[in-house]
Amino acid sequence: MNAQQLKNSILQEAIEGRLVPQDPSDEPASVLLEKIRAEKKRLVKEGKLKKKDLEETPISEEEKPFEIPESWEWVRFGTITINRDKERIPLSVNERSKLEKKYDYYGASGIIDKVDRYLFDKPLLLIGEDGANLVNRSTPIAFIAKGEYWVNNHAHVLDYYHEDLMQYMCWYINGISLVNYVTGTAQPKMNQEKMNSILVALPPLAEQHRIVAKIEKLLPKVEEYGKAQEALDKLNSELPERLKKSILQEAITGRLVPQDPNDEPASVLLDKIRQEKKKLVKEGKLKKKDLEETPISEEKKPFDIPESWVWCRFGNIVKTYTGKTPERGNADYWNKEGLPWVSISDMRQGETIMTTKEHISAKAAQKCFGNQISLKGSLIMSFKLTVGRTSVLGIDAYHNEAIITINTMSDPFKYTRNYFLHILPVIANWGDTKDAIKGKTLNSKSIYNLLIPLPPYKEQRRIVAKLEQLLTEIDKLKA
């Protein structure tokens, strides 16, 4: 429930006579009605109203929207209102700009300017005649103008037999749906005729006063409630993301799962990777310089990690390939039935990619990629514009140059691949805050130099298992 719903519910109660109890000693609404009619007759005699202003269109039983208490009466808006629309005078922006700003100038939604004279000097009910507000109701349509003021042609000017009645009508109009009385979609309008036909459930005058007093007591509290509710909604909606970030941080600092002293430390894993790289150099698959490692100084290490872990450079422990985009203009390169080609929009964080939007031809694969396709099971990461989004390929596929394929080494069970799947998004975005790299783009050098806290091989699996459990639970929070 939000505050608006509560407010509407309260106003509905008010309008239907259920907000305050009826008092049998109140003068019934029928008496009020007679007094109003007498008043209007008097105004006709004084020449302030015309005889046709006294006309009343009867209300049939089927028209009455709901049951009302005994002492109430169904009437039409026009019957109980004294219309002063003919006294309004519109002034253009130009005309107003020349005037001294002394008195309020009212339009459909309230005070829009100030002018040097006034037309009205008693409290009157103003109701917007046109404007989008009639439909979207973002601000109140009816409001009481006080003091000395001017009104243009965009708000009806209405007087009432008694101030309490005016106050009640203000709430009433703001509370009911005006859908049946507003015409036009592009230019909504509620003219005098439509407005006068509005059905009003009229309470006894004394009860009107009680209703208004009750509403004014309730609404500040509803607003208070609304603020607290909004704050609560915000708190709840922010929680899952904050929790995710927090858990990932625990993971990379080695505090998500306990260390097992029986695990082979990460340094051993690092050596195995070095051995594998040496072998690849012998096989001609790697260059000798790929074996070089720049040491990491103590100050550069972002935080403390457990004994069995080790800091290393990303480029030293993986092999990466950047993709390409075949020439767009060349129709020969693109083929709807061709080979899958991944762009960032195909990637969803942490998930497996099974289809791609675009496909390239065998010719493009050969010419642009030398047929070097990324194999199913490979880890890919975006590093331009959207930085650090990771996914796993569920199919063999090519990809563009904003994405790299990451091949882990000495990773028979894919523990490291899965570890990276989860933690690279955090690490890749350190560039932004830690070293203030402006703009959301990494390049091959900065990727190579990303500092990775590497856990023992077996611990990587435990970390991933825990992460996946937690992330599943956190996702349930979002529902």
Next chain:
Amino acid sequence: MAVGNLVKRLQDIMRKDAGINGDAQRIEQMVWMFFLKVYDAAEEDWELDAMDKGETFKSIIPDPLRWRNWAPSRDEEGRLKSDFLTVQALLDFINDKLFRVLKGEDATDGSIKGIQVTRDTARHQAVVRDVFQEVNQYMKNGVLLRQMIDEIDAVDLLDSAESHAFGDMYETLLKDLQAAGNAGEFYTPRPLTDFTVQHLDPRLGETMGDLAAGTGGFIISTLRYLEPQKKTANDEELFQRSVMGQEWKPFPYLLGVTNIMLHGIKDPMLFHMDSLGKNMSEYQEDGKLDTIAMNPPYGGATDSATKMNFKQEYRSSETADLFMVLIMQRLARGGRAGVVVPDGFLFGTDGAKLAIKKRLLTDFNLHTVIRLPGSVFAPYTSIATNILFFNNERAEGAPEGYATASTWFYRMDMPEGYKHFNKTHPILNSHFEVVNAWWADRQVLEEGEKSRSFTPQELMDMGCNLDQCKFPKEEEIVLRPEELLRQYHEERTALDAKIDAQLEEIEHLLGFKIKEA
């Protein structure tokens, strides 16, 4: 009898009772018993005073309902009385007689008439009915209730050390109430109230007021500040009349009255009324206050009737704004004020705020603005607040058209080692030492980022934007999961409590109740 862990013992007893749910109810249950006990001790004082004057004292509480007559289970010699109430008899007595009569209704069996309060009833008598109209008796177990009463009765409030300890304990209770999420907005942390009062330097013989007194924090701080100034019997007289307060909401009113009585004021000048309910023009010179220290409520929407009590240019929907106008109206010439206001007041530029801030500069000496860290009111809220210090005087050297000569801003940073305050690590008096040091010898700090002064003209040129020396935009700190979730739960509990309280008030006005007590 150790007052120290009295609350814990009481809470242990209450935990066994099926009728009580949660910290907030436990506190409410204790509070009315404390009130009656404290009131009974106060009546002893009043009786002595009456005897001195040759008058007879008449309590507003009917004899059988006075604490001294029904509560103790032992007589003066410590022997068990033969007729003390317990189990069902006790429950019936309390539910059908005590509560009803003190609320103003007749006892269920008609044997005692409800207490009558009229316009002429003295305030210290009327307060009994005010209190009992707002509290509830939740317990269902007469045996446990008897244990509670025995524990409370054992405190000797005539012994000043015990009374003092009881007063401290009561204050701690109020702090816990805030943490329980209920009535959190009526409690300002004591280090904050102490700091504010200290810099107003109230003197015996002056009157201090808090027009949104809540549970009485600023008043208590003032009393503590004045204590050492008491030297003669006449000073005691002045002390008794040194503080006054107004509070609109019934529950904090009851807490505040009890609190003030516990701190040595026999007849608290704490009025149960709507501070904004009187027309500003009705306030006379002689009702004005020498010092005002307070934390007005924020964010309440005010109805049109209330706004009418203020001049057109000051009409704001924000209650904090209207309170500022009220304070300016009630501060005597030469008076000093310290008011806690939200950031919104400092940077707000709507018509009313602008008019109010302008007046602060033209008619008052707004000499200091202290920016407080966001979590001062944790766990209740993390709203950013500030203390405005201003005097009703023309400062020396003030430029033409202004009463303020210069306004110093100071940003109070989080103390070393604290990321933010919370329930287990709240703000302390010691944290204000560095602020006091700066106060005595004001320097521009961090090239004006942390502290600097402005002339009133400079502030006007900025559209009265008092949001100066503000806190740097926070880098997103990723909290560890435990801390994150703890903070989340604290905030959520506070918000839930606020929502529940508001809904309850709304339900009450609509005439039904959803939640079972």
